[in-house]
Structure formats: structure tokens, C-alpha cells
Amino acid sequence: MHPRNVGEIKNADGTGEAGNIICGDVMKIYIKVKENKKGEKIISDIKFKTLGCVAAISTSSMITELVKGKTLNHALKITEEKIIESLGGLPPVKTHCSLLATDALKEAIYDYLSKNGLKIPKELVETHKKIEKELKIAEKKHKEVVKYTSKKEAG
Amino acid sequence: MKIIYLDNAATTPVAPEVMEAMKPFFTERFGNASSLHFLGKQAKEALEKSREKIMKKVNAKEHKLVFTSGGTESNNFALKGTAFANKDKGKHIITTKIEHDCVLNACKWLEKQGFEVTYLSVDREGFVDLNELEESIRKDTILVSIIHGNNEIGTIQDLKEIGKICQEHEVYFHTDACQSFTKVPIDLKKEHIDLLTINSHKIYGPKGVGGLFIRNGIKIDPLSHGGGHEFGLRSGTENVSGIVGFAKATEIIKDKDIKHMTKLRNMLIKGVLEIEDAWLNGPREKRLCNNTNFSFRYIEGEALMLYLDVKGIAASTGSACSSKSLEPSHVLTAIGLKPEDAHGSLRLTLGKDSTEDEIKYTIEVLKQSVDSLRKISPFGNK
Numbered sequence: 001m002h003p004r005n006v007g008e009i010k011n012a013d014g015t016g017e018a019g020n021i022i023c024g025d026v027m028k029i030y031i032k033v034k035e036n037k038k039g040e041k042i043i044s045d046i047k048f049k050t051l052g053c054v055a056a057i058s059t060s061s062m063i064t065e066l067v068k069g070k071t072l073n074h075a076l077k078i079t080e081e082k083i084i085e086s087l088g089g090l091p092p093v094k095t096h097c098s099l100l101a102t103d104a105l106k107e108a109i110y111d112y113l114s115k116n117g118l119k120i121p122k123e124l125v126e127t128h129k130k131i132e133k134e135l136k137i138a139e140k141k142h143k144e145v146v147k148y149t150s151k152k153e154a155g
Numbered sequence: 156m157k158i159i160y161l162d163n164a165a166t167t168p169v170a171p172e173v174m175e176a177m178k179p180f181f182t183e184r185f186g187n188a189s190s191l192h193f194l195g196k197q198a199k200e201a202l203e204k205s206r207e208k209i210m211k212k213v214n215a216k217e218h219k220l221v222f223t224s225g226g227t228e229s230n231n232f233a234l235k236g237t238a239f240a241n242k243d244k245g246k247h248i249i250t251t252k253i254e255h256d257c258v259l260n261a262c263k264w265l266e267k268q269g270f271e272v273t274y275l276s277v278d279r280e281g282f283v284d285l286n287e288l289e290e291s292i293r294k295d296t297i298l299v300s301i302i303h304g305n306n307e308i309g310t311i312q313d314l315k316e317i318g319k320i321c322q323e324h325e326v327y328f329h330t331d332a333c334q335s336f337t338k339v340p341i342d343l344k345k346e347h348i349d350l351l352t353i354n355s356h357k358i359y360g361p362k363g364v365g366g367l368f369i370r371n372g373i374k375i376d377p378l379s380h381g382g383g384h385e386f387g388l389r390s391g392t393e394n395v396s397g398i399v400g401f402a403k404a405t406e407i408i409k410d411k412d413i414k415h416m417t418k419l420r421n422m423l424i425k426g427v428l429e430i431e432d433a434w435l436n437g438p439r440e441k442r443l444c445n446n447t448n449f450s451f452r453y454i455e456g457e458a459l460m461l462y463l464d465v466k467g468i469a470a471s472t473g474s475a476c477s478s479k480s481l482e483p484s485h486v487l488t489a490i491g492l493k494p495e496d497a498h499g500s501l502r503l504t505l506g507k508d509s510t511e512d513e514i515k516y517t518i519e520v521l522k523q524s525v526d527s528l529r530k531i532s533p534f535g536n537k
Contacts, residue, residue, distance in 0.1 A: 001461075001462070003463070003531060006530065006531050015199070017533075021432075021494065021495045024455055024474060024475045024476055024483070024495070024498035025455070026533055026534075027533075028533045048531035049531060049532060049535075050531055050533070051453060051454065051455055051531075051532040051533055051534055051535075053455050053457040053458045053461075053474070053476035054457065054458045054461045054478070055476070056455075056458075056476075057458060057531055093481070100481065108402070123445065129356050142494065145488075145493070145494055146493055
């Protein structure tokens with residue numbers, strides 16, 4: 001397996017994270033944003049790091065390939081179906097991995113837009129809120145499980 | 156590409172001598188063991204000889220051996236069969252949190268039928284607390300079911316001590332010995348085991364054959380009703396060829412193979428633990444001779460397994476991604492692993508034909524694969 005665009009970008013213009021440790025998948029995306037000749041914002045560089053199964057790593061790699069050099073608007077329109085199709089299909093039990101990739105990318109774009117005081121599309125704000133909420137639930141669940149296991153460790 | 160099979164806890168190949176022993180029973184000696192003619196008698200004789208042979212392996216003098224389709228059926232039979240036949244005594248069953256799914260899911264189903272089940276916890280190495288077991292036994296307890304050699308982390312429970320407690324409290328003791336049979340000595344009499352599950356395809360025999368030893372006098376209902384085969388406890392024409400193969404398979408693993416596997420297991424553990432942020436799940440001692448189970452921080456087990464797969468190494472993992480339920484292994488959670496550490500687990504189980512070279516190669520590939528995956532992981536850089 002040769003995933004593309006693995007790594008981090010120092011001084012990234014936007015970073016996004018999705019997934020959580022309790023379900024075993026965490027993805028981080030780093031983006032650099034430039035303007036093209038038409039004055040549109042494009043993703044000039046993109047890197048990722050993923051803790052997860054091969055399907056999660058593959059979807060991460062694929063989304064970076066799909067949006068590199070493309071406009072932010074185009075990037076926001078990448079769907080899970082598009083990633084799966086580009087990969088030549090994923091087993092049904094693995095389709096949720098592609099959501100991880102689209103979420104992480106949306107978070108990175110959200111981060112860039114909000115840092116630069118730019119207008120954030122309404123849909124993107126909602127996605128951001130949804131991801132934050134899910135992360136809080138997962139963190140709470142993780143604390144509960146770890147509390148149980150560390151009690152075990154002491155005993 | 157070299158193929159290195161390190162998933163012997165999942166299944167084993169059929170040994171050539173087992174194959175040879177079975178062959179005539181598919182063709183010229185194809186008789187139904189219930190038929191009264193000579194072909195039937197031939198089959199019946201082969202069936203009973205096989206039964207005797209397997210019974211000797213575990214010193215079964217006060218037990219019947221009922222042939223089944225495998226470990227899952229035997230475990231279901233032991234649990235459901237005794238539960239329903241002893242309803243007048245009570246409705247309580249004791250098991251552990253580290254059983255095979257077929258025991259746990261049979262227990263969950265029994266709970267729906269009105270039975271109560273206590274799931275004993277285990278320590279960091281997977282051992283049952285004997286005091287907790289004793290305290291859990293109630294007046295209405297029918298059965299204690301505890302796995303002998305754990306299929307994931309290799310922990311071998313002390314059958315004799317458990318058997319003693321069960322005998323004192325007059326409750327049935329069942330143990331699932333699918334992984335330990337022929338690798339660890341079992342003595343039904345000395346260890347006071349009432350019910351014992353064994354199977355064939357983990358010991359170089361064919362798939363689709365297993366058995367349940369049942370102490371004489373134990374009340375147990377059959378799961379399958381019909382022509383009264385197998386002492387009226389398991390109706391259906393006996394799988395004679397499979398049973399002949401099963402009996403032959405009990406001869407395959409010899410003392411020297413156990414020593415060989417133990418040596419390779421220890422070599423593998425030593426080599427793998429050279430990797431940083433890796434550890435062994437399960438105990439060092441009292442462990443199945445062919446079992447290893449590791450956790451690697453910052454990476455995910457299924458990805459690691461597939462990295463090994465492309466290099467020709469067959470392994471297995473307790474990660475959530477690899478399970479249908481997307482939950483991490485219940486055994487690893489029960490020994491106190493955090494979810495992220497259970498996700499990063501890998502099981503490598505040796506066979507009698509595993510070689511030192513294979514183990515060396517596996518350690519090398521594993522080091523490289525862990526390194527590659529940590530480079531992709533957001534937590535891999537320290």
C-alpha cells in the first residue's frame with residue numbers, strides 16, 4: 001500500500017481532525033490555500049495523517065488526491081460516494097471510513113475560513129457543530145471506559 | 156511469495172495422515188453407522204473405535220462422548236442442554252467475560268429465556284478469580300462454564316481448582332477446550348470436569364467435527380431430536396469419515412511439537428517486544444504453547460494485519476475495524492485494555508510446522524510494518 005500525501009504541513013493555513021480514538025480511527029488533514037488566476041481560493045497543498053484501518057488510510061489518501069489544486073468550493077462538494085467510487089468500491093462495513101475523510105477535510109476548510117474571518121457557508125457551520133458534538137460524546141464515553149479499565153488496573 | 160501461516164488458532168490444515176485415514180470412509184466404506192448390514196457394521200465399528208480413542212486422551216471413564224459438528228455446537232449443547240434439563244433446580248449460570256462468542260451469545264439467548272447469567276471478570280492476564288467464582292455460586296446455580304485455553308490471549312485456567320469448587324458446591328462444570336485439547340493435558344477425572352468441549356479442525360483434523368464429553372448421570376436435553384443417534388443426545392447420521400479423521404488428529408500434536416511451538420513462541424515474543432510501545436497481552440506462563448497476542452500503540456490492528464497479509468503472513472486482530480460489530484475484542488477489554496490499545500492488537504498463533512526462519516522473517520516484517528503505519532499515524536511521532 002502506498003498512500004499519497006502522508007505527512008504534516010508546518011504553518012498550515014487550515015487543519016481539521018475527525019474521528020475519535022474510541023472507535024479506532026483518527027484523521028488529521030493539513031491544507032495550504034492560495035488564490036488562482038481567477039481569484040478563487042484553491043487548495044495548493046494538502047497532507048494527512050491517519051490512525052486507522054487500511055480503508056481509513058485509503059479514503060484519507062484518496063480525498064487528498066481528489067482535492068489537491070481544486071477550489072475550496074469544489075473540495076466541499078466531495079461526497080463519501082465520490083471517494084468510494086474513486087477507490088473502486090469499499091465493503092459495506094467500511095463505508096463509514098469515507099465519512100471520516102470528508103469530515104476531516106471540511107474541518108480543515110472551516111478552520112481556514114474562520115481563522116481568516118471569511119464567510120463560512122451555513123452547511124459547513126452545521127457540519128462543524130455536528131462533528132464537535134460527536135467528539136464530545138465520544139470523549140465522554142472514552143473517559144467512562146478508561147475509568148473502568150484503570151480501576152481494574154489498580155485492583 | 157512465501158506463505159507463513161500464523162493463524163493456527165483460527166484453523167489448521169488437515170494432516171496428510173488424517174486425510175489418508177478418512178479417505179476410505181468417503182468411498183468404499185461409506186455405510187451409515189445405524190444400518191444393520193455389513194457396511195453399516197463397518198461404519199459403526201470405525202465410529203466406536205474413534206470414540207474410544209478420543210476418550211482415552213482425556214481419561215474419560217465416567218463420561219460419554221457425543222460427536223457434534225464442532226466447538227460451537229458443543230458449547231451451545233452444554234449450555235442450553237443443561238439449562239433446560241435442570242430448570243427445576245434453578246435458573247442461574249456462571250461464565251466469564253472472556254469466553255468464545257458461541258458461549259457468550261448462547262448465554263445471552265438463555266437470559267432472554269428467563270435464565271440468569273453471571274459473567275465473571277478476569278485479572279490483567281486473563282485469569283479467573285477463584286474466590287469470586289465461589290462467591291458467585293448460588294443455591295439455584297446449574298452450571299459453571301469457563302474456557303480452558305483462551306483463544307485470543309492464550310491464558311490457561313486452572314481446571315483442577317475450578318473443578319474442585321464446582322464439585323464442593325454440586326454444580327456442573329463445563330469447559331471449552333477447543334484451543335487446548337492435545338496441547339495441554341486434560342484429565343476429566345482428576346480435574347472433575349462434567350462437560351468438555353473439543354473440536355477437530357484446530358488440531359489438524361477436518362472441519363465440521365467436534366465433541367462434547369458428558370459425565371454419566373448428568374441431566375442434559377438434546378438440541379436436535381430424531382432417530383436417537385449418539386445416546387439419544389444428538390440425532391442425525393454420524394459423520395463417520397470426519398469422526399475417523401478427528402480420532403486420527405488427536406495423535407498429531409506430540410510432546411516434541413509442543414516443545415517446538417513453545418520455543419518459537421518465546422522467540423517471537425522476545426523479537427516483537429524489541430519494538431517500542433508494544434506489549435504482550437495475556438500471561439507469560441500458563442499460556443497456550445502456540446499463542447501470542449500483542450498490542451502496538453498509535454496504530455490500528457487491522458491495517459497491521461493487512462500489511463502482513465501482503466507479505467504473505469496470515470495473522471488475526473482484535474481491532475474493532477475487523478469485527479462485524481465494529482467493537483474491539485471483548486477479551487482485550489476484559490483484561491483492562493483501553494479501547495485504543497485493543498484496536499492496535501495482533502494475534503499470531505503458531506503451528507507444529509512453523510519454523511525459526513518464518514518467525515525471524517515475521518519479526519522483521521512486523522517491525523517494518525509497525526514503523527510504516529506509525530509514520531502515517533497522527534500519534535506516531537514522539
